[in-house]
Amino acid sequence: TRTSRPQRILKAVQTKATVGDPQSVITAIDHFCRHREWAMNVGDEKGSILDSVVNEVSPVTVLELGTYCGYSTVRIARLLPPGACVITLEFNPDYAAIARQVIKWSGLEDKVQLVEGASGDWIPWMKEHFGVQAFDLVFLDHWKERYLPDTKLLEECGLIQKGTVLLADNVICPGTPDYLEYVRNSPHYNSQYYRSHLEYTKAEDGLEKSVFLGY
Numbered sequence: 001t002r003t004s005r006p007q008r009i010l011k012a013v014q015t016k017a018t019v020g021d022p023q024s025v026i027t028a029i030d031h032f033c034r035h036r037e038w039a040m041n042v043g044d045e046k047g048s049i050l051d052s053v054v055n056e057v058s059p060v061t062v063l064e065l066g067t068y069c070g071y072s073t074v075r076i077a078r079l080l081p082p083g084a085c086v087i088t089l090e091f092n093p094d095y096a097a098i099a100r101q102v103i104k105w106s107g108l109e110d111k112v113q114l115v116e117g118a119s120g121d122w123i124p125w126m127k128e129h130f131g132v133q134a135f136d137l138v139f140l141d142h143w144k145e146r147y148l149p150d151t152k153l154l155e156e157c158g159l160i161q162k163g164t165v166l167l168a169d170n171v172i173c174p175g176t177p178d179y180l181e182y183v184r185n186s187p188h189y190n191s192q193y194y195r196s197h198l199e200y201t202k203a204e205d206g207l208e209k210s211v212f213l214g215y
């Protein structure tokens with residue numbers, strides 16, 4: 001049977017990228033997705049904005065919702081200092097298996113905790129299971145209609161505290177209208193839009209950065 005797109009992305013990494021070199025993994029995926037097959041990675045343009053927010057926040061604990069092939073996991077983890085880590089949730093076992101290999105190829109497995117399962121099931125266990133007090137940065141890039149319910153769940157579980165930064169992909173395309181309305185109108189968030197383009201295309205898209213101000 002035909003290989004899957006994530007399998008072809010992994011193959012591009014294994015043939016074009018250097019083991020232990022995260023930047024070469026990122027470059028290999030971007031090249032494949034720009035010149036061979038589009039895929040829903042945050043990509044190079046929005047990825048640079050993600051990089052700048054990670055550098056600005058210099059987080060110790062990061063939560064990523066929606067690992068897919070691990071492209072943004074590698075982008076985030078490569079910027080983390082020793083002792084910092086990213087917990088990334090992925091409920092599709094096939095995608096999780098590919099992502100594990102991409103993360104391993106980049107040599108960043110010590111900074112990544114990939115959890116196979118649904119965000120709604122795992123968020124309530126974050127404190128108990130991973131000893132997380134609160135997240136310094138949350139990158140939302142999973143099903144778009146899950147952004148708002150998962151943000152509310154994170155708040156209820158005390159995993160978002162004063163200063164926590166939420167960074168959401170695709171707020172224009174495919175769009176997350178209910179989430180945008182919430183973070184932009186809530187007195188508890190200071191929100192700003194970083195205009196960009198949908199990965200590997202000329203269509204408009206962007207990232208929304210929302211800082212929790214406390215209760």
Ligand SMILES: Nc1ncnc2c1ncn2[C@@H]1O[C@H](/C=C/CNC(=O)c2cc([N+](=O)[O-])cc(O)c2O)[C@@H](O)[C@H]1O
Pocket residue numbers: 040041042065066067068069089090091092095117118119120141142143144146169170173174198199
């Ligand atoms: N509740 C949950 N818990 C854990 N993992 C979950 C989850 N919901 C979805 N996932 C996983 O997150 C990824 C989904 C991303 C949806 N992005 C998208 O649909 C998307 C679409 C376009 N686009 O159409 O142009 C562009 C983009 O940048 C996009 O991120 C998949 O790997 C999926 O298995």
Ligand SMILES: [Mg+2]
Pocket residue numbers: 040041042141169170
């Ligand atoms: Mg996305």
